[in-house]
Each structure stands twice: as C-alpha cells, then as structure tokens.
Amino acid sequence: MTHNIHDNISQWMKSNEETPIVMSSRIRLARNLENHVHPLMYATENDGFRVINEVQDALPNFELMRLDQMDQQSKMKMVAKHLISPELIKQPAAAVLVNDDESLSVMINEEDHIRIQAMGTDTTLQALYNQASSIDDELDRSLDISYDEQLGYLTTCPTNIGTGMRASVMLHLPGLSIMKRMTRIAQTINRFGYTIRGIYGEGSQVYGHTYQVSNQLTLGKSELEIIETLTEVVNQIIHEEKQIRQKLDTYNQLETQDRVFRSLGILQNCRMITMEEASYRLSEVKLGIDLNYIELQNFKFNELMVAIQTPFLLDEEDDKSVKEKRADILREHIK
Known part of the structure; x- marks a missing residue:
C-alpha cells in the first residue's frame, strides 16, 4: 500500500526547502471578551457556544470546526498539525477557525475566549505577528475585547497579561541534545524570561531533538521588543548548535x-x-x-x-x- 503523507500535512508546511535548524515559527495572541465569564468558569455549554457564534460572525472568511461535532481521532490530528492545543480538546464547548492553508487558526474557548495563531516555516516572527495582528484588528472591529489602559490585554493566566502574545520558534537541536547541553541552555534563557519546551508547548514531551523556544512573560514589553529579544535568543542557540555540529564532525x-x-x-x-x-x-x-x-x-x-x-x-x-x-x-x- 502506498502512503501519501502529503494528504496529512498542512499546506504551509509543504512548500519550502527545510533548513538545518529552524523548523517553524509561530505567533499566538490571547484575547478575551467583555461581558463573558472566562471559558473555565462557564456555567453551561451554551455560554461557550454563544462565544463561538460571536467569533465566527466576526471572521466569516474562516472555516469553523466545532470540536463537539468531531471524533477523537480528528481532534488529535488537529493537535498533531498544531492547529489546536491538547487543552482545547478538554473543553465541552470549543471550536477552531482555520484559513485555507491552515497557517492561521483561531482557537475558541481554550484557556481564553480567543487564541489567534499564525504559523510559518520561512516567515519571520514580525511577518507572522502582522498576520495575527490583522485578525486581531478584524475581531476588534465587531467584538468588545477586554483591555486595561495600564495592564494591557486581560487574560486568564497572569503571565499572558499585557500584550497577550507568545512568540515561539521550533528548533531541531540534535548536537546540543547529544552533548547534553539543553538543561544549561534552558536555565540560562529562563533568567531572561524565555523558556524551552516540547513541540506541543508546556508540559509536552520532546520528540526527535526538537524544541520550542518562546517568551514567558508579556507584561511591560511591546510586541516588537519581545520578538527582537526572542530572535536574539534563538540566534544564539543556533550559533551554539552549529558549533557543536562542527565539533562532532571534526x-x-x-x-x-x-x-x-x-x-x-x-x-x-x-x-x-x-x-x-x-x-x-x-x-x-x-x-x-x-x-x-x-x-x-x-x-x-x-x-x-x-x-x-x-x-x-x-x-x-x-x-x-x-x-x-x-x-x-x-x-x-x-x-
């Protein structure tokens, strides 16, 4: 039997040549709606479905997929493609909006009402932020987004308050892994407010020496500052990986x-x-x-x-x- 693996891959992952270290990048924006309790506090599923309807109406050009209408296998496929998080599956009234090539997705009723994601393989973090921000602007035109003049965007988790942005880069780091340098690197960047996790984020397992490097805090920094600092952190990790590979080869x-x-x-x-x-x-x-x-x-x-x-x-x-x-x-x- 021939296996056409391309049928299972998001279009945005297919089109480009792979680089030695950087696998993909992602920007995620967390947003909440005024006059709605947070998803983890819904009294009934109908509270969640009302939010789904409002967000869908605000983004009519995206395809809506309600998780309560999907089987478990289909949900897990979406997790594997990074379209949704494992946490979204646990919510009784959850959905995701997806664009044609699956590079943009909007999770509804995860930890926050809205989580916008922009992903790419050869796209800069700034370009991905611009894409996510464009969706954010579209939502803001028709929805009342929770925002405080002093604190910024209000989120369920305090670490997301401020910009509500998580920027992350997926890296393939076999050299540093083989030489057991990852613990030291994780400890170093943690002091600067950045973290290294598995391929599906917090608490997830590391597969194939691939790691997700992202910011931890969003308060007190602008989106541009977070992106610039993360880029510097990633470039330093890439430099160390290249050095290790050269030593392994030599x-x-x-x-x-x-x-x-x-x-x-x-x-x-x-x-x-x-x-x-x-x-x-x-x-x-x-x-x-x-x-x-x-x-x-x-x-x-x-x-x-x-x-x-x-x-x-x-x-x-x-x-x-x-x-x-x-x-x-x-x-x-x-x-």
Whole structure:
C-alpha cells in the first residue's frame, strides 16, 4: 500500500526547502471578551457556544470546526498539525477557525475566549505577528475585547497579561541534545524570561531533538521588543548548535557517522517502530544530511514527524498495528 503523507500535512508546511535548524515559527495572541465569564468558569455549554457564534460572525472568511461535532481521532490530528492545543480538546464547548492553508487558526474557548495563531516555516516572527495582528484588528472591529489602559490585554493566566502574545520558534537541536547541553541552555534563557519546551508547548514531551523556544512573560514589553529579544535568543542557540555540529564532525566524526548510519539502517529496514524511537532516528538521519554524510531524495523531516504520529495511522482499514504502519511509511519514504 502506498502512503501519501502529503494528504496529512498542512499546506504551509509543504512548500519550502527545510533548513538545518529552524523548523517553524509561530505567533499566538490571547484575547478575551467583555461581558463573558472566562471559558473555565462557564456555567453551561451554551455560554461557550454563544462565544463561538460571536467569533465566527466576526471572521466569516474562516472555516469553523466545532470540536463537539468531531471524533477523537480528528481532534488529535488537529493537535498533531498544531492547529489546536491538547487543552482545547478538554473543553465541552470549543471550536477552531482555520484559513485555507491552515497557517492561521483561531482557537475558541481554550484557556481564553480567543487564541489567534499564525504559523510559518520561512516567515519571520514580525511577518507572522502582522498576520495575527490583522485578525486581531478584524475581531476588534465587531467584538468588545477586554483591555486595561495600564495592564494591557486581560487574560486568564497572569503571565499572558499585557500584550497577550507568545512568540515561539521550533528548533531541531540534535548536537546540543547529544552533548547534553539543553538543561544549561534552558536555565540560562529562563533568567531572561524565555523558556524551552516540547513541540506541543508546556508540559509536552520532546520528540526527535526538537524544541520550542518562546517568551514567558508579556507584561511591560511591546510586541516588537519581545520578538527582537526572542530572535536574539534563538540566534544564539543556533550559533551554539552549529558549533557543536562542527565539533562532532571534526573530533567525533566516526562516532557521529556510526550514529547516523545506524539510524538510517533501522528506518530503512524496520518492521515495527514506536513514535519515540522513530523521531530520534529521523533526527539523527537529518543530522547526517545536514553534515553531508548522506544524501536522500525528498527527505522531509518536518513532514515525516507529523505523518508518523498515531492519529494519522488509524485510518487505514487493515489489521496492521500502528507500529507496523509507521515502519511501512518510513521504509517507503526514506530511500
């Protein structure tokens, strides 16, 4: 059976060449509505559905998907594509508005009434902010957004008060991970109000040496200041990753090549494999490609990391286990 993984990938992830370290960037804006209790305090589901209707009316050009009308597998697919958060699934009256290429989404009734997301692979944080801000302006024209002249945007969580903005960059950091430098880096940037998390944010697991670097606080700084400082932090992490890769290639080349080719052999020949192992094997193969140890046609790390997740492997009507289907996809696409 041929597996067309592109059917499971958001359009914005498909179109560009992958870079060695930066996987994607995201801007998220948290907003709340006046005269509505916060989502976690709704007395009934109807309170949430009223908010959904108001936000949908304000953004008529987006497609609305109500989570109460979706099965669990469909919801988990949307989590895998970063269109919604795992927390949104837990809400009884939740929805998401999505544009055509799925680069823009608006979660409704997560922790806040509204969470605007703009995502891209080769787009600057400033450009993504401009896209998210445009949606924010559109909402502001027809909705009464909670705002305080001194504090800024009012949010459920105190750490989001102010700009209500979370800027984040997804990085592939196998060198720093292999050399066990990530704890030190996390401690260092934490002192400046920035944090490193797993690919799905706070509390999520790290897969395939990929990390999300983002700001923690939004009060007392402008959007531009947050973006500029995060960019500096990310550039420093990228610099350190490049240095480590150079050292691995210069002083530990045989061990690094052995690691890469072992992972390549497993991915090309496995018959069963877990998500965790597959992600780390893919990471090491990508490292080998970036260091010019191997050349693979059409190897797409970002796309494969999405396509091998469990929700996308439950569609096929056969008796194979998820681990078997994952192995089939990897053998088919890594040649």
